[in-house]
Amino acid sequence: MSALLEVERLEVDFGGKVAAVRGTSFTVERGETHCLVGESGCGKSVTALSIMDLLARGARRRAQRLSFEGNDLRGLSDKAMARLRGNEMAMIFQEPMTSLNPAYTVGSQMTEGLRRHRKVSQREATDRAADLLARVGITAPGLRLGQFPHQLSGGLRQRVMIAMALMCEPKLLIADEPTTALDVTVQAQILRLLATLQRDLGLGLLLITHDLGIVARIATRVSVMYAGEVVESAATADLFANPKHPYTQGLLRCVPVPGKIQRDQPLGSIPGTVPRIGPGFEGCAFRERCGFADETCAHAVPRHNAGGTHDFLCRLPA
Amino acid sequence: MTAPIAIEVKGVRKTFLVKDGLLSKPRHVVAVDDVSFSVPQGGVLGVVGESGCGKSTPARLILGLLEPSAGEITVEGQKILAMDRKARARLIQPVFQDPFSSLNPLTRVRDIVAMPLIAQGTLDRATVTTRVEEMLERVGLSREQGTRLPTELSGGQRQRVAIARALVLRPRIVVCDEPTSALDVSVQAQILNLLAELRKDLGLTYLFISHNLAVVEHVASDVAVMYLGRFVERQPTETLFAHPEHPYTKALLASVLTPEPGLGVPDVGLGDTLPDPANIPPGCRFHPRCPIAEPRCSVERPPLKPRPGGGVECLLVP
Known part of the structure; x- marks a missing residue:
């Protein structure tokens, strides 16, 4: 049986100028919570919108594979897509007021x-x-x-x-930052609710967030996005125990963890900011902020397997 | 040996008149309800609380942007409202949350940073230029970035501009209201480290307001937990995080999702009744949500039970 949602080499650009998603691949299985995590501008929301075919006019979507329960979503007419949307696949947005x-x-x-x-x-x-x-x-x-x-x-x-x-009893639920606008106590309540519903109804949940705390507590599987690419993907426990990509490692160091804070020590941080990437960009998008970068990072970067279903995109070996 | 007091707030109360609609009667919203505290020179008081708890109001009162309905605020021994605006600007400065709306989009970065110096009207052009250049360098911005417009900078860089503008007059006290809430986690760490470094080097005192407990634990020497206009608990940071006493503080701490996989989402045990600052419950204002409330909590007002360096307002703690 095919996976609930399969996305392979998804690319989205806006008017041929900004490449928002650059070859993202992941799958969501039935009954699993897959988290897409990344900072603002990494393309995680655009990925979600392009699955639902809700991209703004002027955006172009291409993919090698984009299928829901084995059915290709790429060639679907607007009418056929509208039959799926809100029915078999549903979405929750960040700001419930708007x-x-x-x-x-x-x-x-x-x-x-x-x-x-x-x-x-x-x-x-x-x-x-x-x-x-x-x-x-x-x-x-x-x-x-x-x-x-x-x-x-x-x-x-x-x-x-x-x-x-x-x-409509959807099979796939996409939640884009569902708790970002909420207070922490309410956030915990809503996430508990989502986790319970997901388990009881056997939903496939694609959860988009920037918060590694949420990822750790709720995800079955994680894909870390940076500048429109999945740079690392692993089962949740593997990713937190053994992060391989320098970006994932950096991100984990930046998060202040209550109770484990050494107040006189500076927090880990990642220098610089996310680059703006146009079409035709080559090499590793993280290289300018990376402590391990060398001249080979300007060329195509291999995807390494770190055991099981854990893989990452970096010149460094596993 | 105790450091001299930088900020002293005595019995301060602030109410706002809020109109819901054209025909509704205006209601009194109590944002700060008889709050007293002091911050020693060189200290960092973190104020945490959820949205609508009134945590931004003390910041605006201390800056002299609002007038308290009752009570008195002194900063470095001087009554803030009696001070001349220029003198006040040399003593105390703000850094706000949103670097996208707190910087004029049509003014170049170096002119934004120069503004407070020019407003003082005592410095010549050359001194202003050198001071601005020094300050930009100090916060990690290049001379070239000084010639740009805020819209051309990233969120983190804009927050650096806001910090430069706050510090260019060499104030003694900085009020930071959610200074990193609009930023990505990797950039948040950069800004927190910068604020910590500047405080140490320049001997600054901070009032640091945030909803993020982990951030507050990292930067603050003392923490006050605010709930519906009152400080329900105040303790030195280590004590508060190691041995929280107030049930609300405990719930807040329990809601923080640390990046530790396998722990699931905690049940914080707070009901669905959300606090309404226009309708403060009698007795202990937290009792409708409190998981351990007793009947007397809805009648008796909890007294302040003093602790070394702080206190707790709860009937149920010894």
């Missing part, structure tokens, strides 16, 4: 998708919405269905977004 429509009630937004994809009555759809709101931990779901987004707190809005994404 992704909910302020002019419609929670109930009407939640039922719209289900009524469009399935032949159900408004009554049935509303019942399902109320069930799901209760499922995501919202008390008094009947009341919430009649409310508008501005009447809900940030944490509640994000729960509504999650419930809405689950309306």
Whole structure:
């Protein structure tokens, strides 16, 4: 059986000027949480949007393979894609305030998708919405269905977004920074909820985040992105125990860990900033910030296997 | 031996009048509720709390940008509101969160940094130029970057500009309000290291406001935990992180997702009732969310139980 989502050598550029995604490959299996982690501008959100075919006009998407349950997504008509989107594959966005429509009630937004994809009555759809709101931990779901987004707190809005994404029982859920706009205590609650739902419903979850703490706690598998490429990919435990790519190593050193902080020591940091990369760029994109770089890094870099399913993109040997 | 006091806040209260809509009655929002604290010279007081807890208000009060509704603030022995604006600028300076909106996009970097010096009106052009160049170099910006516009710089570089602008008058105290929250983790580490280095070299005192506990643990000598306008716990940093006492501090610490795989997402045990600063609960203001609240917590106001270098406001701690 093919994987739930397969992405192979995905490339996205904007008007032929900025190469946002440069040959990203990864798969999401049924029932697994795959985290795409990276800093702003590394192409992780563009990757998510291009899977859902929601890229802005002017963006070009190419891929050697882009398939959902073995079905090629590349040649699908807009109509066929619209049948999948919000139905079999759903997405949760970062900012629940801007992704909910302020002019419609929670109930009407939640039922719209289900009524469009399935032949159900408004009554049935509303019942399902109320069930799901209760499922995501919202008390008094009947009341919430009649409310508008501005009447809900940030944490509640994000729960509504999650419930809405689950309306059609998707097989794949893509969550783009679902907790970044929330407070830490609320973030923990929402992530627990996502992890529980993912396990109970056997969802494939593609979670996009910049936070290595979230990755460590929730991911089955991690792909680290830098400048539009996956530079390292491994099972979560392997990546944290044995990071191979200098960027991954640097990123892990930058994260202050409570209780393990030596206050007089400077934090590990990565010098410089992410470069802007145009089409036709060659070599390792991290070389200007890397302590191990030499002249060979300006040419094509090999992908090494570090045992099992752990691989990384670097001239350094495993 | 105790260092002299740099910042002294006594019984300060700040309320805002908030109107929800055209027809609704204005409500009083208590942002800071009878808070007293002091920061010794050369110290770093970290203030942590979630959004809406009022943690930015003390910063703006100390800077003299807001007038307290009650109470008194003295900075280096002088009443902040009685001070002349220019003298105040030489004593205390801010670094704000968002380097994208706190820098004028139409002004060159070196002119932004020169502005505070020019506003003083006592220095000649040549001195201003040398001071600006020294300062840019000190924060790690090149002479060439000084000729650019903020829009041409990355987030980290812009925050360096904001720091240069704050320090060019050689102030004694810097108020940092979420100075790294808009930055990527690798860049955040650079900026935190720079702030720590500058503090040591220039003998500065910081008030450091952040929602990120790990960041605060790294930079602060003392930490105050703010909840709905009050400091519910204040301790020296090591003590607070090793032996948190207030249930809210414990929940905050438990919510931090350290990059340690296999631990899962913790259950922080806080209910779904989110705090509303316009509607502060009676008794202990944390009791509706507190996992160990007793009936008396909703009636009695918790007294301050003093600790060496701080105190805790909870009825249930000894």
